[in-house]
Amino acid sequence: MRNAVNRDYYPLVILVLLAVLVAVIGSWVVERSGSQKVELREGALGAQQQYRWKMVTTWPKNLPGLGRAPETFAKKLKEMSNGRIDIRVYGAGEIVPAMGVFDAVSEGIAEIGHGAAYYWKGKVPAAVFFTTVPFGLNAQEMNGWLNYGGGMELWQEVYAPFDLLPLAGGNTGVQMAGWFNKEINSLQDMQGLKMRIPGIGGEVLNQAGGTAVTIPGGELYTSLQTGVIDATEWVAPYNDLALGLHEVAQYYYYPGWHEPGSTLEVIVNKQAYESLPQDLQAMVRASATFANQDMLDEYTARNNAALKDMIDNHGVQLRRLPDDVLRKLKQSSEIVLDEYAKSDPMTAKVYQSFKAFKESVTQYHHISEQAYINARDL
Numbered sequence: 251m252r253n254a255v256n257r258d259y260y261p262l263v264i265l266v267l268l269a270v271l272v273a274v275i276g277s278w279v280v281e282r283s284g285s286q287k288v289e290l291r292e293g294a295l296g297a298q299q300q301y302r303w304k305m306v307t308t309w310p311k312n313l314p315g316l317g318r319a320p321e322t323f324a325k326k327l328k329e330m331s332n333g334r335i336d337i338r339v340y341g342a343g344e345i346v347p348a349m350g351v352f353d354a355v356s357e358g359i360a361e362i363g364h365g366a367a368y369y370w371k372g373k374v375p376a377a378v379f380f381t382t383v384p385f386g387l388n389a390q391e392m393n394g395w396l397n398y399g400g401g402m403e404l405w406q407e408v409y410a411p412f413d414l415l416p417l418a419g420g421n422t423g424v425q426m427a428g429w430f431n432k433e434i435n436s437l438q439d440m441q442g443l444k445m446r447i448p449g450i451g452g453e454v455l456n457q458a459g460g461t462a463v464t465i466p467g468g469e470l471y472t473s474l475q476t477g478v479i480d481a482t483e484w485v486a487p488y489n490d491l492a493l494g495l496h497e498v499a500q501y502y503y504y505p506g507w508h509e510p511g512s513t514l515e516v517i518v519n520k521q522a523y524e525s526l527p528q529d530l531q532a533m534v535r536a537s538a539t540f541a542n543q544d545m546l547d548e549y550t551a552r553n554n555a556a557l558k559d560m561i562d563n564h565g566v567q568l569r570r571l572p573d574d575v576l577r578k579l580k581q582s583s584e585i586v587l588d589e590y591a592k593s594d595p596m597t598a599k600v601y602q603s604f605k606a607f608k609e610s611v612t613q614y615h616h617i618s619e620q621a622y623i624n625a626r627d628l
Contacts, residue, residue, distance in 0.1 A: 308365035311341025320364035361522035368449035389511035417538035420514035420545035425506030428483030429499035451508030487556035
Protein backbone atom coordinates (compact mmCIF):
# COMPACT_ATOMS: atom_id res chain seq x y z
CA MET A 251 0.00 0.00 0.00
CA ARG A 252 2.87 2.41 0.95
CA ASN A 253 4.72 1.72 -2.34
CA ALA A 254 1.59 2.45 -4.33
CA VAL A 255 1.16 5.77 -2.54
CA ASN A 256 4.80 6.65 -3.12
CA ARG A 257 4.45 5.88 -6.78
CA ASP A 258 1.45 8.21 -6.88
CA TYR A 259 3.75 11.11 -5.87
CA TYR A 260 6.34 10.43 -8.63
CA PRO A 261 4.75 12.73 -11.20
CA LEU A 262 4.61 15.56 -8.63
CA VAL A 263 8.26 15.08 -7.72
CA ILE A 264 9.25 15.14 -11.36
CA LEU A 265 7.29 18.38 -11.89
CA VAL A 266 8.99 19.97 -8.87
CA LEU A 267 12.42 18.95 -10.17
CA LEU A 268 11.62 20.33 -13.59
CA ALA A 269 10.48 23.61 -12.02
CA VAL A 270 13.72 23.85 -10.06
CA LEU A 271 15.73 23.11 -13.20
CA VAL A 272 13.84 25.79 -15.15
CA ALA A 273 14.43 28.30 -12.32
CA VAL A 274 18.15 27.52 -12.26
CA ILE A 275 18.45 27.87 -16.04
CA GLY A 276 16.45 31.10 -15.97
CA SER A 277 18.64 32.49 -13.22
CA TRP A 278 21.77 31.61 -15.25
CA VAL A 279 20.34 33.28 -18.35
CA VAL A 280 19.52 36.46 -16.41
CA GLU A 281 22.95 36.47 -14.83
CA ARG A 282 24.59 35.90 -18.21
CA SER A 283 22.52 38.68 -19.75
CA GLY A 284 23.54 41.02 -16.96
CA SER A 285 27.17 40.09 -17.54
CA GLN A 286 26.91 40.98 -21.23
CA LYS A 287 25.40 44.35 -20.33
CA VAL A 288 28.34 45.05 -18.06
CA GLU A 289 30.74 44.09 -20.84
CA LEU A 290 28.95 46.44 -23.23
CA ARG A 291 29.14 49.26 -20.72
CA GLU A 292 32.80 48.50 -20.22
CA GLY A 293 33.23 48.54 -23.98
CA ALA A 294 31.60 51.94 -24.17
CA LEU A 295 33.89 53.20 -21.45
CA GLY A 296 36.85 51.83 -23.38
CA ALA A 297 35.78 53.93 -26.39
CA GLN A 298 36.20 57.01 -24.17
CA GLN A 299 39.96 56.46 -24.13
CA GLN A 300 41.93 59.66 -23.72
CA TYR A 301 44.55 60.57 -26.32
CA ARG A 302 47.48 62.75 -25.29
CA TRP A 303 49.19 64.25 -28.32
CA LYS A 304 52.14 66.53 -28.95
CA MET A 305 51.74 69.39 -31.41
CA VAL A 306 54.92 70.96 -32.79
CA THR A 307 54.82 74.32 -34.55
CA THR A 308 56.98 76.60 -36.66
CA TRP A 309 56.07 79.64 -34.55
CA PRO A 310 57.41 81.15 -31.33
CA LYS A 311 55.25 79.99 -28.44
CA ASN A 312 52.05 82.06 -28.08
CA LEU A 313 53.02 84.58 -30.76
CA PRO A 314 49.86 86.63 -31.45
CA GLY A 315 48.02 85.39 -34.50
CA LEU A 316 50.32 82.68 -35.82
CA GLY A 317 51.33 81.24 -32.47
CA ARG A 318 47.86 81.46 -31.00
CA ALA A 319 46.20 79.52 -33.83
CA PRO A 320 47.54 76.10 -32.74
CA GLU A 321 46.54 76.90 -29.16
CA THR A 322 43.03 77.74 -30.38
CA PHE A 323 42.89 74.47 -32.30
CA ALA A 324 43.99 72.42 -29.28
CA LYS A 325 41.58 74.18 -26.92
CA LYS A 326 38.60 73.79 -29.25
CA LEU A 327 39.36 70.10 -29.82
CA LYS A 328 39.63 69.42 -26.09
CA GLU A 329 36.29 71.17 -25.51
CA MET A 330 34.53 69.34 -28.33
CA SER A 331 35.86 65.94 -27.27
CA ASN A 332 35.16 66.52 -23.57
CA GLY A 333 38.84 65.99 -22.85
CA ARG A 334 39.22 62.81 -24.89
CA ILE A 335 41.97 64.48 -26.96
CA ASP A 336 44.39 66.55 -24.93
CA ILE A 337 47.07 68.25 -27.05
CA ARG A 338 50.15 69.96 -25.65
CA VAL A 339 51.41 72.66 -28.01
CA TYR A 340 55.16 73.24 -28.38
CA GLY A 341 56.72 76.34 -29.91
CA ALA A 342 59.53 76.29 -32.45
CA GLY A 343 62.69 74.81 -30.96
CA GLU A 344 61.09 73.23 -27.90
CA ILE A 345 61.09 69.72 -29.39
CA VAL A 346 62.17 70.25 -33.00
CA PRO A 347 63.43 73.31 -34.93
CA ALA A 348 60.89 75.48 -36.73
CA MET A 349 61.77 73.90 -40.06
CA GLY A 350 61.64 70.37 -38.64
CA VAL A 351 57.88 70.21 -38.11
CA PHE A 352 57.01 68.42 -41.36
CA ASP A 353 59.50 65.59 -40.78
CA ALA A 354 58.67 65.31 -37.08
CA VAL A 355 54.99 64.67 -37.76
CA SER A 356 55.68 62.48 -40.78
CA GLU A 357 57.99 60.27 -38.69
CA GLY A 358 55.64 60.15 -35.69
CA ILE A 359 57.87 62.12 -33.31
CA ALA A 360 54.77 64.26 -32.78
CA GLU A 361 51.23 63.34 -33.70
CA ILE A 362 50.32 66.74 -35.09
CA GLY A 363 51.90 69.97 -36.27
CA HIS A 364 51.11 73.54 -37.30
CA GLY A 365 53.03 75.54 -39.88
CA ALA A 366 52.99 76.72 -43.48
CA ALA A 367 53.15 74.38 -46.46
CA TYR A 368 55.50 76.58 -48.49
CA TYR A 369 58.26 75.97 -45.95
CA TRP A 370 58.58 72.45 -47.37
CA LYS A 371 58.96 73.40 -51.04
CA GLY A 372 62.48 71.92 -51.13
CA LYS A 373 61.00 68.54 -50.22
CA VAL A 374 57.53 68.89 -51.78
CA PRO A 375 57.52 71.47 -54.62
CA ALA A 376 53.73 71.43 -55.03
CA ALA A 377 53.25 72.38 -51.37
CA VAL A 378 53.72 76.09 -52.04
CA PHE A 379 50.28 76.41 -53.65
CA PHE A 380 48.59 75.37 -50.41
CA THR A 381 49.95 78.39 -48.53
CA THR A 382 50.06 81.23 -51.07
CA VAL A 383 51.75 82.40 -54.24
CA PRO A 384 52.50 85.96 -55.41
CA PHE A 385 49.51 87.77 -56.93
CA GLY A 386 47.46 84.64 -56.21
CA LEU A 387 44.29 83.93 -54.25
CA ASN A 388 43.19 85.95 -51.22
CA ALA A 389 41.89 84.27 -48.05
CA GLN A 390 38.29 84.01 -49.20
CA GLU A 391 39.37 82.61 -52.56
CA MET A 392 41.81 80.13 -50.99
CA ASN A 393 39.04 78.72 -48.83
CA GLY A 394 36.85 78.41 -51.90
CA TRP A 395 39.53 76.56 -53.88
CA LEU A 396 40.40 74.21 -51.02
CA ASN A 397 36.85 73.37 -50.00
CA TYR A 398 34.93 73.53 -53.29
CA GLY A 399 37.50 73.75 -56.08
CA GLY A 400 39.40 70.49 -55.62
CA GLY A 401 42.33 72.01 -53.75
CA MET A 402 41.96 69.94 -50.59
CA GLU A 403 41.86 66.66 -52.49
CA LEU A 404 45.08 67.65 -54.27
CA TRP A 405 46.70 68.67 -50.98
CA GLN A 406 45.91 65.27 -49.48
CA GLU A 407 47.31 63.57 -52.58
CA VAL A 408 50.54 65.57 -52.34
CA TYR A 409 51.05 64.72 -48.65
CA ALA A 410 49.96 61.06 -48.83
CA PRO A 411 53.48 59.68 -49.52
CA PHE A 412 54.61 61.27 -46.25
CA ASP A 413 51.85 59.68 -44.14
CA LEU A 414 50.36 63.09 -43.44
CA LEU A 415 46.81 64.41 -43.49
CA PRO A 416 46.75 68.19 -44.20
CA LEU A 417 44.02 70.55 -43.02
CA ALA A 418 43.65 74.31 -43.39
CA GLY A 419 44.37 75.74 -39.95
CA GLY A 420 44.52 79.53 -40.22
CA ASN A 421 44.77 82.42 -42.64
CA THR A 422 46.50 85.78 -42.27
CA GLY A 423 44.60 87.59 -44.99
CA VAL A 424 46.58 89.96 -47.23
CA GLN A 425 49.98 90.57 -45.67
CA MET A 426 52.27 93.58 -45.74
CA ALA A 427 55.14 93.84 -48.24
CA GLY A 428 57.56 94.06 -45.31
CA TRP A 429 60.14 96.06 -43.38
CA PHE A 430 62.98 97.86 -45.15
CA ASN A 431 65.96 99.79 -43.84
CA LYS A 432 65.88 102.07 -46.87
CA GLU A 433 63.21 103.58 -49.11
CA ILE A 434 62.19 101.80 -52.29
CA ASN A 435 61.57 104.45 -54.93
CA SER A 436 62.34 102.51 -58.10
CA LEU A 437 63.37 99.15 -59.49
CA GLN A 438 66.99 100.15 -58.98
CA ASP A 439 66.49 100.11 -55.23
CA MET A 440 65.53 96.44 -55.42
CA GLN A 441 68.80 95.37 -57.02
CA GLY A 442 70.96 93.36 -54.64
CA LEU A 443 68.46 93.77 -51.80
CA LYS A 444 68.92 90.93 -49.32
CA MET A 445 65.47 90.10 -47.97
CA ARG A 446 63.98 87.36 -45.84
CA ILE A 447 61.08 86.08 -47.93
CA PRO A 448 60.03 82.40 -48.23
CA GLY A 449 58.20 80.36 -50.84
CA ILE A 450 57.74 81.40 -54.44
CA GLY A 451 57.92 85.03 -53.33
CA GLY A 452 61.61 84.54 -52.67
CA GLU A 453 62.19 83.18 -56.16
CA VAL A 454 60.30 86.11 -57.65
CA LEU A 455 62.49 88.53 -55.72
CA ASN A 456 65.58 86.77 -57.04
CA GLN A 457 64.26 87.03 -60.59
CA ALA A 458 63.63 90.74 -60.07
CA GLY A 459 67.22 91.35 -58.94
CA GLY A 460 67.11 90.87 -55.17
CA THR A 461 68.45 88.07 -52.96
CA ALA A 462 65.99 85.97 -50.99
CA VAL A 463 66.88 84.44 -47.62
CA THR A 464 64.85 82.00 -45.50
CA ILE A 465 65.04 82.66 -41.76
CA PRO A 466 62.64 81.47 -39.01
CA GLY A 467 60.47 84.13 -37.40
CA GLY A 468 62.33 83.98 -34.10
CA GLU A 469 65.55 85.17 -35.80
CA LEU A 470 64.17 88.09 -37.81
CA TYR A 471 64.68 90.82 -35.22
CA THR A 472 68.38 90.12 -34.72
CA SER A 473 69.04 89.50 -38.41
CA LEU A 474 67.53 92.86 -39.38
CA GLN A 475 69.16 94.65 -36.47
CA THR A 476 72.65 93.37 -37.28
CA GLY A 477 72.41 93.90 -41.04
CA VAL A 478 72.42 90.22 -41.97
CA ILE A 479 69.41 91.15 -44.08
CA ASP A 480 68.30 94.50 -45.53
CA ALA A 481 64.58 93.78 -45.37
CA THR A 482 62.11 91.21 -44.18
CA GLU A 483 58.50 90.33 -44.69
CA TRP A 484 56.72 88.71 -41.80
CA VAL A 485 52.95 88.95 -41.67
CA ALA A 486 50.91 92.03 -40.81
CA PRO A 487 50.83 94.82 -38.19
CA TYR A 488 49.26 92.68 -35.45
CA ASN A 489 52.11 90.14 -35.64
CA ASP A 490 54.86 92.53 -36.57
CA LEU A 491 54.23 94.80 -33.61
CA ALA A 492 54.43 91.85 -31.22
CA LEU A 493 57.73 90.78 -32.79
CA GLY A 494 59.14 94.29 -32.38
CA LEU A 495 60.19 94.69 -36.01
CA HIS A 496 59.35 98.41 -35.86
CA GLU A 497 62.34 98.78 -33.55
CA VAL A 498 64.87 97.65 -36.15
CA ALA A 499 63.47 99.04 -39.43
CA GLN A 500 61.90 102.38 -40.25
CA TYR A 501 60.02 101.80 -43.50
CA TYR A 502 56.93 99.62 -43.66
CA TYR A 503 55.73 98.79 -47.17
CA TYR A 504 52.48 97.55 -48.68
CA PRO A 505 50.73 95.82 -50.49
CA GLY A 506 51.64 92.22 -49.73
CA TRP A 507 52.05 91.14 -53.36
CA HIS A 508 53.84 87.96 -52.30
CA GLU A 509 51.25 86.68 -49.80
CA PRO A 510 47.70 87.77 -50.63
CA GLY A 511 46.00 85.20 -48.40
CA SER A 512 48.33 82.81 -46.63
CA THR A 513 46.75 79.56 -45.46
CA LEU A 514 48.39 77.90 -42.48
CA GLU A 515 48.25 74.16 -42.07
CA VAL A 516 47.42 71.58 -39.45
CA ILE A 517 49.21 68.37 -40.39
CA VAL A 518 48.28 65.10 -38.69
CA ASN A 519 50.24 61.87 -38.68
CA LYS A 520 48.01 59.43 -40.58
CA GLN A 521 48.53 56.51 -38.21
CA ALA A 522 47.67 58.69 -35.23
CA TYR A 523 44.60 60.04 -37.03
CA GLU A 524 43.39 56.59 -38.06
CA SER A 525 43.77 55.33 -34.49
CA LEU A 526 40.97 57.69 -33.47
CA PRO A 527 37.30 56.68 -33.53
CA GLN A 528 35.28 58.38 -36.27
CA ASP A 529 33.69 60.97 -34.00
CA LEU A 530 37.10 62.20 -32.85
CA GLN A 531 38.37 62.28 -36.42
CA ALA A 532 35.44 64.55 -37.27
CA MET A 533 36.27 66.76 -34.28
CA VAL A 534 39.88 67.13 -35.46
CA ARG A 535 38.64 68.35 -38.85
CA ALA A 536 36.04 70.64 -37.30
CA SER A 537 38.58 72.17 -34.91
CA ALA A 538 40.89 72.95 -37.81
CA THR A 539 38.03 74.63 -39.68
CA PHE A 540 37.29 76.72 -36.59
CA ALA A 541 40.94 77.73 -36.17
CA ASN A 542 41.17 78.59 -39.87
CA GLN A 543 38.34 81.12 -39.66
CA ASP A 544 39.16 82.34 -36.15
CA MET A 545 42.68 83.34 -37.14
CA LEU A 546 41.46 85.38 -40.11
CA ASP A 547 38.87 87.07 -37.90
CA GLU A 548 41.54 87.97 -35.35
CA TYR A 549 43.81 89.61 -37.93
CA THR A 550 40.88 91.49 -39.44
CA ALA A 551 39.97 92.88 -36.03
CA ARG A 552 43.50 93.69 -34.78
CA ASN A 553 45.60 94.84 -37.73
CA ASN A 554 44.53 98.47 -38.06
CA ALA A 555 44.91 99.26 -34.35
CA ALA A 556 48.43 97.78 -34.40
CA LEU A 557 49.35 99.77 -37.52
CA LYS A 558 48.03 102.99 -35.99
CA ASP A 559 50.06 102.32 -32.85
CA MET A 560 53.27 101.86 -34.84
CA ILE A 561 52.74 105.03 -36.87
CA ASP A 562 51.49 107.28 -34.06
CA ASN A 563 53.70 106.05 -31.22
CA HIS A 564 56.80 104.52 -32.81
CA GLY A 565 57.54 106.72 -35.81
CA VAL A 566 57.07 104.01 -38.43
CA GLN A 567 56.88 105.39 -41.97
CA LEU A 568 54.21 103.68 -44.06
CA ARG A 569 55.01 103.46 -47.78
CA ARG A 570 53.37 101.97 -50.86
CA LEU A 571 55.57 100.10 -53.32
CA PRO A 572 55.88 102.04 -56.60
CA ASP A 573 53.80 100.82 -59.53
CA ASP A 574 56.85 100.01 -61.65
CA VAL A 575 58.17 97.76 -58.87
CA LEU A 576 54.83 95.98 -58.58
CA ARG A 577 54.59 95.52 -62.36
CA LYS A 578 58.08 94.01 -62.46
CA LEU A 579 57.28 91.70 -59.56
CA LYS A 580 54.06 90.58 -61.25
CA GLN A 581 55.88 89.86 -64.53
CA SER A 582 58.58 87.97 -62.64
CA SER A 583 55.90 86.03 -60.77
CA GLU A 584 54.32 84.78 -64.00
CA ILE A 585 57.71 83.67 -65.31
CA VAL A 586 58.67 81.91 -62.08
CA LEU A 587 55.32 80.13 -61.66
CA ASP A 588 55.31 78.84 -65.24
CA GLU A 589 58.83 77.48 -64.76
CA TYR A 590 58.09 76.15 -61.31
CA ALA A 591 55.14 74.17 -62.60
CA LYS A 592 57.65 72.10 -64.58
CA SER A 593 59.26 70.80 -61.36
CA ASP A 594 57.33 67.53 -61.52
CA PRO A 595 53.96 66.23 -62.77
CA MET A 596 52.28 66.71 -59.39
CA THR A 597 53.31 70.35 -59.21
CA ALA A 598 52.00 70.91 -62.73
CA LYS A 599 48.70 69.26 -61.80
CA VAL A 600 48.24 71.45 -58.72
CA TYR A 601 49.26 74.60 -60.58
CA GLN A 602 46.72 74.01 -63.33
CA SER A 603 43.93 73.59 -60.77
CA PHE A 604 45.04 76.69 -58.85
CA LYS A 605 45.38 78.79 -62.00
CA ALA A 606 42.01 77.76 -63.42
CA PHE A 607 40.22 78.54 -60.16
CA LYS A 608 41.98 81.92 -59.91
CA GLU A 609 40.91 82.91 -63.42
CA SER A 610 37.32 81.93 -62.70
CA VAL A 611 36.96 83.54 -59.29
CA THR A 612 38.73 86.72 -60.40
CA GLN A 613 36.11 87.31 -63.08
CA TYR A 614 33.35 87.29 -60.51
CA HIS A 615 35.25 89.27 -57.89
CA HIS A 616 35.79 92.08 -60.37
CA ILE A 617 32.04 92.71 -60.26
CA SER A 618 31.51 91.78 -56.61
CA GLU A 619 34.27 92.25 -54.01
CA GLN A 620 36.49 94.63 -55.98
CA ALA A 621 33.59 96.66 -57.37
CA TYR A 622 32.11 97.03 -53.91
CA ILE A 623 35.41 98.21 -52.37
CA ASN A 624 35.79 100.73 -55.18
CA ALA A 625 32.24 101.95 -54.64
CA ARG A 626 32.73 102.22 -50.89
CA ASP A 627 35.77 104.42 -51.46
CA LEU A 628 33.93 106.94 -53.68
